[in-house]
Amino acid sequence: MSNCVVRFGGSSLSKFPVLEAFASLLSESENDETVVVSAVPEILEILEQGIESLIINSVTSDFIIDQIQNQVNERLNVFHPSRSDENLINELKNLQNLLKGIEFTGDFSLSLKDQVISYSERISACILHLFLSESQVSSNLLFPENIGLIVTKEYGNATILYEESAKLLSLLPKGINLIPGSYGITSGGKVARLGKRSADYSAAGITRLIGADSLQLWELDAEFRTSDAAFVPDSQLISRLTYAEASELSYFSEQSIHPRIVEPLISNHIPVHVYRLKNKGKELTTIINSESFVTPNVVKSVVHTEEIAVLKLNGPGVGFKPGILAKVTTAFHQSAINIRSVITSQVSINIILNKNEIEKARQICSQLPLTSVSEIVIEDQVSLIAVVGHGMQQHHGVSAKLFTAVAQHKINVLLSGSGASDLVSYLIVDQKDTQKAITEIHNIFFKSIF
The missing domain is CATH 3.30.2130.10 (VC0802-like)
Known part of the structure; x- marks a missing residue:
């Protein structure tokens, strides 16, 4: 298998230079690659807000699907695919059926909510799969239920169960594998989300399960800097962080990393490498590992x-x-x-x-x-x-x-x-x-x- 797992952010699906660099890097790789995909933020928000509105009958299922379709079309227009995609069509149809069922029956539970919201990552992974196909890069689209990513029954904030998920490595085919992040499957076969915007955490869990050497985060929405560049324009990138420092910083920016990302990595000292994608290549910006490093001024x-x-x-x-x-x-x-x-x-x-x-x-x-x-x-x-x-x-x-x-x-x-x-x-x-x-x-x- 690949010696690393890559987490690819759904927000990058609207940035053609990033997509181009991503496809170029994968096409040049001589290894199998495991890529965990996070949700397009706008699609995630539509589903999170939409399901709550659907329950109180303030919107219809068709309205939600129309909003989702508009967001999908915006991403497809970034690279203008030459054909429709059966995977994407099926995911949108299945989501629509779920929403209509909730609309007509009023049936609603935490597990059903998790199932609906998981389509934000599923749809995002389908868009990325289509882009790679258009770029002549072959990939496998896999879902957590296909690879046996087993989690607890704590809907909305589940935890990966590593012993129960031990077969995951053997279920991954050769080649480039795209996996929607942020959710897993309970022992009863139900979808359970690992938290809000938690693709980083599921990527870290998969990194541990397949015995990869590192977890790579490509194109963060908010880089690790000495301060927010919007407040301090001359703030600098932070080259090195410990697991604990990165976790602490994550609580102040939902757009950097998920706070639980380090949990699966600590015991095996697996590092996290943060990259920018540009000029069809990648640039290392930050390394996160267990090595403690105190700067001369202490504050990072x-x-x-x-x-x-x-x-x-x-x-x-x-x-x-x-x-x-x-x-x-x-x-x-x-x-x-x-x-x-x-x-x-x-x-x-x-x-x-x-x-x-x-x-x-x-x-x-x-x-x-x-x-x-x-x-x-x-x-x-x-x-x-x-x-x-x-x-x-x-x-x-x-x-x-x-x-x-x-x-x-x-x-x-x-x-x-x-x-x-x-x-x-x-x-x-x-x-x-x-x-x-x-x-x-x-x-x-x-x-x-x-």
Whole structure:
């Protein structure tokens, strides 16, 4: 088999130079190649939103299919195929039948939702398969059910089962194999997704299962840089990251890598190589592996997200009263609400959550018997800014620099935290201060280096 697995991003299906480079690299390869394909983002979004709207009868199945077909046509127009593709036609027809069944019966379950959304990757893989065919590159289109990728029954957030999937290697044919990512099959034969935009994770799992030497990520939507180029135009590419650093950075950008990508790779120390595709070739930008490397200034990147909010449980002695946090975290777990972090004091418990879940979280807390909580406050116009890099706890000047950068430019810090790990310190600031804070923090750590 191939000595690597390639994850190819669905967003690249609208970029002909990238597709051209991809086909050229595959045609020149002398090895078998395993390519895991992620979803076209627009198709994924249409299905995620469409199925929810279909359940409440605000859209029809035909409307959803028309939207999908429009997105497919846009991708096909990038390379103008000379013929229609039977695989693509069948996938669209099967999706339409599923949606019509939901529309007419009202039948809906988590497993059915996963099955519907899996077509975002299935359709994307079909488009790539057609492009390769038009480019005279022969490939095999395989689905997780064909190769025995077995996962747990945790619909929407399943985990790959490696012992149960051990036959996968023997089921892969010779040649170039295209596999839709982000989902697997339960022991009962049902589709279960591995999380949102989780083709990276399934690619890493397949890398481990076939004993490949490396996982290659071709053409990331967001490269690993010292900061977001939209905020810091002169930010630089990061050449080396550890598994832990890459995982931490992934929480601040859904368009870089999936946070679980390193799980299957750690035990065998399998590296991840990130490439740009250009001029019909590829350029290595970042290597991710288990080798710890502390840079002279410790910090490797300044990152942020505005997709968070803070739920504050205020009241005299809430930090002292036992059981409050246990009640809240249990209720959140039962409602599938992910807690990103918790910061407490004697008069306030601050819970950092995803912004789209904050109102649901407030309603849950208002119904709990939290006798010491006198008020529940939401702060949702905030940004979480983090500095990431191994060696934080051994280099105490990092925190001093961080707070100097914001203090000198009169940036108010609403919350701060560090010490939970050796590789991250973070601040929560008002959204209006985001640009200034990121710029000044990046300057204080990197200006002398660049």
